């Protein structure tokens with residue numbers, strides 16, 4: 120994707136981070152978290168012309184020190200050991216697929232893909248904090264928000280977003296960071312990693328009761344969790360966000376906003392039963408940009424999480440990136 124961008128008034132300088140390794144992570148035929156998700160997004164951005172409004176970057180690899188910002192050494196060892204088993208199996212002519220849980224597996228490219236996800240989010244954070252970009256979207260997979268400090272699960276290997284948040288706090292010295300998660304599933308991993316960190320306010324909506332079946336009891340003080348019953352319309356979800364998220368975010372005055380951008384709450388996505396549409400994703404993005412402009416010098420880094428209906432995913436990402444770039 121080549122940018123031939125002209126910056127008109129009202130446009131943002133938006134980074135688009137991805138890597139071809141993220142297309143090679145493949146958990147087997149029929150798995151909804153499939154490489155075609157990223158191809159569909161790229162096609163849609165090209166067809167709609169939204170690619171003209173972003174600057175593309177190739178994601179670097181993260182390293183172990185980056186992973187340790189949010190994960191235990193044991194989790195990292197487990198993933199690297201599993202990757203070694205996969206590589207050994209491939210060299211013996213095997214299929215090279217090892218499961219972490221029934222839904223989550225590594226192939227020969229998964230570790231690289233997961234490290235590119237983290238590298239994307241960290242580079243995007245650095246560029247936004249340096250003022251080189253206004254905001255950024257990381258079109259990466261595997262997703263991350265179910266990975267806890269000590270456990271990969273639910274299609275997720277490392278918690279990309281939580282690592283980037285910790286990077287902003289620990290290495291850039293930010294004092295207040297907001298995390299937004301509008302994926303249909305509760306971001307239990309991000310909650311686990313960032314719970315009770317007073318420098319973080321996390322606001323989320325998620326279908327409940329639903330996988331991973333948590334987020335409603337013993338909610339940490341820095342979390343604004345808004346569980347939503349199945350078949351709730353996008354307009355109702357907007358009202359819940361306006362009532363629960365935005366007053367808390369205004370009071371918190373974040374210096375930067377991170378978005379766990381899952382699009383599986385779309386009404387056409389069969390993995391969940393919520394009623395979001397592209398217009399709702401555009402609305403949320405614009406609300407967050409308005410908040411970021413007032414408190415956070417416009418600084419937003421958004422990372423792809425879920426979204427499994429390829430057409431709905433691609434249209435929703437287009438709406439999100441179109442809003443981020445001010446096109």
Ligand SMILES: [Zn+2]
Nearest residue numbers: 302304383425
């Ligand atoms: Zn999800």
